[in-house]
Amino acid sequence: MIAKLSKNEIPDPQTTWVVFKEVIKQPFQDDADQKGIGTKLLSSLGRVGIGFGLGSLFAVPIGLIMGSSKIAMRIINPMVQILRPVSPLAWFPLGLAIFQDSPKASVFMIFICCLWPTLINAAFGAAHIPQDHKNVSKAFGFSTWQYLSKILLPFSLPHIITGLRLSVGIAWMVIVAGEMLSGGTGLGNFVWEEGFNGGSTAKILVAIIIIGLVGSLLDKCFMWLQQKFSYTI
Amino acid sequence: MSNTLPLDESITEIAERILEQATSPQVSIKIEQVTVSFKTPKGVYTAVKEIDLTVNKGEIVALIGHSGCGKSTLLGTISGMVKPTSGQVYANDKKVNSPGPDRGIVFQNYSLLPWLSVYKNIEVAVRSAMKELSAAEQAKLTETNLRLVNLWEHKDKLPGQLSGGMKQRVAIARAFAINPKILLLDEPFGALDALTKSAMHVELLKLWNLDHREKTIVMVTHDIEEAIFLADKVVVMNNGPAATIREIVNIPLKRPRNKKEIVHDQMYMEIHDRLLNLLIDKFSIDDEH
Numbered sequence: 197m198i199a200k201l202s203k204n205e206i207p208d209p210q211t212t213w214v215v216f217k218e219v220i221k222q223p224f225q226d227d228a229d230q231k232g233i234g235t236k237l238l239s240s241l242g243r244v245g246i247g248f249g250l251g252s253l254f255a256v257p258i259g260l261i262m263g264s265s266k267i268a269m270r271i272i273n274p275m276v277q278i279l280r281p282v283s284p285l286a287w288f289p290l291g292l293a294i295f296q297d298s299p300k301a302s303v304f305m306i307f308i309c310c311l312w313p314t315l316i317n318a319a320f321g322a323a324h325i326p327q328d329h330k331n332v333s334k335a336f337g338f339s340t341w342q343y344l345s346k347i348l349l350p351f352s353l354p355h356i357i358t359g360l361r362l363s364v365g366i367a368w369m370v371i372v373a374g375e376m377l378s379g380g381t382g383l384g385n386f387v388w389e390e391g392f393n394g395g396s397t398a399k400i401l402v403a404i405i406i407i408g409l410v411g412s413l414l415d416k417c418f419m420w421l422q423q424k425f426s427y428t429i
Numbered sequence: 430m431s432n433t434l435p436l437d438e439s440i441t442e443i444a445e446r447i448l449e450q451a452t453s454p455q456v457s458i459k460i461e462q463v464t465v466s467f468k469t470p471k472g473v474y475t476a477v478k479e480i481d482l483t484v485n486k487g488e489i490v491a492l493i494g495h496s497g498c499g500k501s502t503l504l505g506t507i508s509g510m511v512k513p514t515s516g517q518v519y520a521n522d523k524k525v526n527s528p529g530p531d532r533g534i535v536f537q538n539y540s541l542l543p544w545l546s547v548y549k550n551i552e553v554a555v556r557s558a559m560k561e562l563s564a565a566e567q568a569k570l571t572e573t574n575l576r577l578v579n580l581w582e583h584k585d586k587l588p589g590q591l592s593g594g595m596k597q598r599v600a601i602a603r604a605f606a607i608n609p610k611i612l613l614l615d616e617p618f619g620a621l622d623a624l625t626k627s628a629m630h631v632e633l634l635k636l637w638n639l640d641h642r643e644k645t646i647v648m649v650t651h652d653i654e655e656a657i658f659l660a661d662k663v664v665v666m667n668n669g670p671a672a673t674i675r676e677i678v679n680i681p682l683k684r685p686r687n688k689k690e691i692v693h694d695q696m697y698m699e700i701h702d703r704l705l706n707l708l709i710d711k712f713s714i715d716d717e718h
């Protein structure tokens with residue numbers, strides 16, 4: 197219907213399906229001039245993985261410290277509030293200036309964007325540990341390590357996973373934009389170069405479908421984690 | 430003659446002192462002039478004021494009073510969770526500054542860690558409170574105490590899968606497992622139904638007996654029957670704010686006490702009426718008003 201409305205500017209499902217089959221015919225082709233969609237997908241996923249992993253590595257501990265200490269909250273929170281609303285794309289040139297390398301700059305962009313949801317959720321979790329649990333720790337003389345591993349982390353974990361789930365969603369959204377800017381191998385590059393510049397709207401549609409599917413798959417993974425680590429009181 | 434007389438006197442004096450120490454009960458908890466005030470947005474709120482109380486070793490003492498009369502606050506000063514604004518608390522001859530494993534606590538809302546199994550909940554407490562034991566000894570202690578409360582077959586369940594009574598048994602087993610000299614119970618059975626509550630009373634006394642009645646137990650309650658059945662002394666508190674001790678009622682009922690028989694005991698009925706009178710000033714609603 198959309199195809200009809202746009203006077204075939206946007207291809208109909210059959211055409212898209214044909215292109216889709218063509219695109220995924222040789223998914224892992226990795227020649228210098230021609231790369232398969234699978235290779236591009238993997239390279240995008242790789243960047244998201246590195247950026248997201250590094251981001252989480254920073255965000256979880258900082259968030260937990262922020263949630264546990266009022267002083268840390270007062271120091272870090274204003275910075276977070278100022279930096280958080282900055283558009284991911286604004287970080288890209290900064291990354292480029294730092295690393296002088298566009299793929300690294302997109303990883304940097306993802307790293308920054310992955311920080312906030314995880315950090316804020318981890319801080320929320322750590323700040324809301326019930327007094328009862330703290331009392332148990334006091335009454336039985338838990339060591340700092342026991343407090344961290346038996347109370348702080350388990351209680352904050354569902355919150356942390358919620359944060360990670362939001363972060364990975366953002367990362368996946370941002371990577372496409374990043375790769376459009378940076379070029380190189382990746383899904384964003386596929387949309388821009390082969391789809392738009394290559395004059396194939398069907399390819400854009402195919403890319404949208406693939407991006408959507410992979411994104412929801414990532415989300416499913418974290419939803420599964422969320423359920424696995426939820427507990428009843 | 431005149432030279433030996435002072436010596437004789439001092440010998441008898443010493444002998445008497447030794448004898449007195451041996452026969453008089455050992456003091457387990459000593460509360461001296463304790464006042465606890467909190468800062469609130471409306472100003473300073475005094476929960477309890479100038480409380481003096483001595484509890485002997487192996488005694489069971491019940492703190493009873495209306496809601497918000499500061500019984501839990503007073504218990505908190507013994508556990509070390511609450512710092513007195515003025516006055517001192519001594520437990521096991523040491524000044525209380527912070528919570529410690531010589532005082533086991535059972536909280537009203539069980540306070541089990543919901544992500545740990547029943548077994549792990551006890552093990553983690555044993556591990557932190559009894560560091561000097563080997564891992565095998567810690568495991569054995571955990572098992573013994575779980576078996577004592579008949580929860581061994583539920584050891585792998587999470588607290589969320591247990592009933593209220595079972596959760597409280599885990600909490601009691603946890604407190605007993607670290608073998609404290611003093612056991613502090615903050616309205617331990619308040620959230621349980623009457624039948625479970627009765628069973629838990631017997632269970633608690635059983636554990637206390639197994640330990641040769643050497644543990645001092647202080648419990649907060651608002652249940653008169655519970656207080657009489659369990660305690661040697663009932664401390665009745667006035668209404669807050671600035672609550673004080675209204676009266677200490679001794680319960681000289683013989684142990685072991687039987688739930689069914691005890692209620693027909695003349696002494697039980699007298700104590701029950703007495704406590705009721707102390708707690709409730711008006712027995713009926715005045716129709717005149």
